[in-house]
Amino acid sequence: MSLIRHSFARLAGAVTLGVLFLASAGIAHAQYPNKPIKLIVGFPPGGGSDSAARLTAQALSDKLGQPVVVENKPGANTIIATEFVKSQPADGYTLLFVSASFAINPSLYKLSFDPEKDFAPVGLVAVVPLMLITNMEIPAKNVAELVALAKAQPGKLTYASFGQGSAAHLAGEMFSAMTGTEMLHIPFKGSGPAITELLGGRVTMMFPGIGSAVPLVKEGKLRGIAVSTSKRVGYLPDIPTVAESGVPGFDIGTWESIQAPAGTPPDVVAKLNAAMKDVLATPVLREKLVALGMEPDGTKSPAETAQFIRSETQKFGKLVKDRNIKVE
Numbered sequence: 363m364s365l366i367r368h369s370f371a372r373l374a375g376a377v378t379l380g381v382l383f384l385a386s387a388g389i390a391h392a393q394y395p396n397k398p399i400k401l402i403v404g405f406p407p408g409g410g411s412d413s414a415a416r417l418t419a420q421a422l423s424d425k426l427g428q429p430v431v432v433e434n435k436p437g438a439n440t441i442i443a444t445e446f447v448k449s450q451p452a453d454g455y456t457l458l459f460v461s462a463s464f465a466i467n468p469s470l471y472k473l474s475f476d477p478e479k480d481f482a483p484v485g486l487v488a489v490v491p492l493m494l495i496t497n498m499e500i501p502a503k504n505v506a507e508l509v510a511l512a513k514a515q516p517g518k519l520t521y522a523s524f525g526q527g528s529a530a531h532l533a534g535e536m537f538s539a540m541t542g543t544e545m546l547h548i549p550f551k552g553s554g555p556a557i558t559e560l561l562g563g564r565v566t567m568m569f570p571g572i573g574s575a576v577p578l579v580k581e582g583k584l585r586g587i588a589v590s591t592s593k594r595v596g597y598l599p600d601i602p603t604v605a606e607s608g609v610p611g612f613d614i615g616t617w618e619s620i621q622a623p624a625g626t627p628p629d630v631v632a633k634l635n636a637a638m639k640d641v642l643a644t645p646v647l648r649e650k651l652v653a654l655g656m657e658p659d660g661t662k663s664p665a666e667t668a669q670f671i672r673s674e675t676q677k678f679g680k681l682v683k684d685r686n687i688k689v690e
Contacts, residue, residue, distance in 0.1 A: 394454055394630050398429040401620070402447050403459045404440030410490070410571055410654055414618050415459040417650050418487055421641035422634075432459075439463050439527060441471065448475045452625035454634065457484065462529045462616035462678070465671055469679040470527045470689050477675070482626045483667035485638040487618040488656035492533050492590035493575040494604060496567045497560050498583070505588050505607035508567070512543035520546045522556040522565040526689045529616040530556075532678060533569035533590055535685045540609050560584060571616065572598075573655020591615045597652065617674075618656065619667060631664050 399422075403415045412434065419430040435443040440463045450456035464477055475481075494505070502508035512519045521537075523530035526549045538545050548565055550556040553574055559565045561583060569590055576598070579586035588604040589595055592613040604612040620638065622631060641647050642660025651658045662670060681687070 394633060395426055395428040397455065398431055399426070399454070400456045401430055401432050401459050402443045402456065403432055403434050404436060404443030404463070405434065405461075406436045407434050410573055410656075411459065411461050411618060413654055414487060414651060414656060417647060417654075418459075418618075418620075418638075418641070421644070421647045422637055425637045425641050439467060439471070439525070441467060441473065444477070445474060447621070448480050448623060450623055452482075452623040452627075454622060454626050454630035456623070457634075458621040459487075460619050460621055461490075462674065463527075464619070464621070465674040466527055466529070466532065466678045466682075468675060469682040470687070478668070478672065480624050481621040482624050482631055483664050483671060484620040484622055484631055485635045485664065486659040486662045486667050486670060487620060487638070487642065488651050488658045488660075489591065490616045490618065490656050491572045491595055492529065492569040492615050493572045493579070493601070494533075494537070494567060494569055494587040494590065495560070495575050495579060495584045496587060497563045497565070498585055499563045500566055500585070502587075503585065505602075505604055505609060508587060509541045509543060509608070512541070512545055516544040517546060519543075519566040520548050522560055522568040523547065523549050524553040524556050524570070525549050525551065527687070529614070530569045532681055532687070533614045534567075535687060536612065536614050536681055537569075537604070537609070539681070539685060540612055557584075569614075571655050573653075576655065595657070614677075617659075619671065635664050 401415055401419050403412050405411045416432050419432050423430045435446055440460065444458060447456055447458040467473060468477060496502065502511045521534040523534060531547060531549060534547055553570050556568055557570065557574065560568050572595060575586065578584045586601055588602050588607050590604055592603060592605055594601065594603055639660050642658050648658045
């Protein structure tokens with residue numbers, strides 16, 4: 363009997379400890395956040411993604427009552443930053459700010475992580491349309507004329523990008539594939555050098571983020587041909603989409619999302635997602651993101667964000683395979 367009583371006592375003690383542990387964990391989650399949060403960005407300071415991350419971080423800091431500190435870890439097409447966040451505790455205090463490279467990289471590189479399995483999506487910050495622009499020396503003034511010109515000179519027209527495997531590169535590949543044209547890809551180390559060459563007339567066209575394209579188009583230095591996403595941009599109603607300009611189904615762009623390490627407690631992810639929805643609904647943050655050439659989202663749940671990124675990964679993966687795109 364004493365042995366039985368002893369066993370019951372040990373079992374009761376274990377259950378009590380388990381209950382206390384779960385209770386303390388629940389309290390810890392309920393108090394989240396109670397210290398600063400790091401938001402890791404895979405790009406250098408000063409670019410569009412970095413600017414969007416800093417604006418979002420400040421708004422989240424105000425909402426959550428704790429500092430959200432941006433930390434840049436650029437390199438390897440954002441892989442360095444992604445690997446770092448994967449290695450961090452899944453407690454909601456180290457988050458990853460990602461762009462479309464998060465969905466592009468799996469089809470181009472051998473990765474030490476699985477973006478879908480090793481991360482828990484928090485939400486989508488914004489969609490970033492690209493704009494098809496040309497230098498002013500090219501006679502084509504719309505998509506149809508540009509396609510006709512490319513077909514008349516196979517392999518002669520060039521398109522710039524801000525790096526192999528970038529959204530601008532894949533947009534050019536998609537355009538060639540869907541229009542049946544042959545154009546030469548010329549990658550540059552960043553959008554600045556690429557746009558400089560475009561302005562100089564040394565490359566024909568490019569698909570940069572719309573934020574960097576609009577000022578040059580409005581100044582008459584470059585020609586804005588069409589928007590890359592499926593819908594026209596609200597503040598540029600006169601610029602058609604590529605799809606409505608004779609290339610039905612053309613839809614490509616980049617975006618900004620926040621991810622947490624896999625295993626982050628669902629209630630912590632839910633709290634972050636709710637905070638994102640609140641701040642992205644405010645006119646102040648929305649206007650600042652629009653000024654960067656972004657279309658704020660903030661409406662997607664973690665599950666909807668996961669499905670969106672899964673769909674983007676499949677789309678980019680198919681394009682990379684079909685076009686036999688490789689990075690050097």
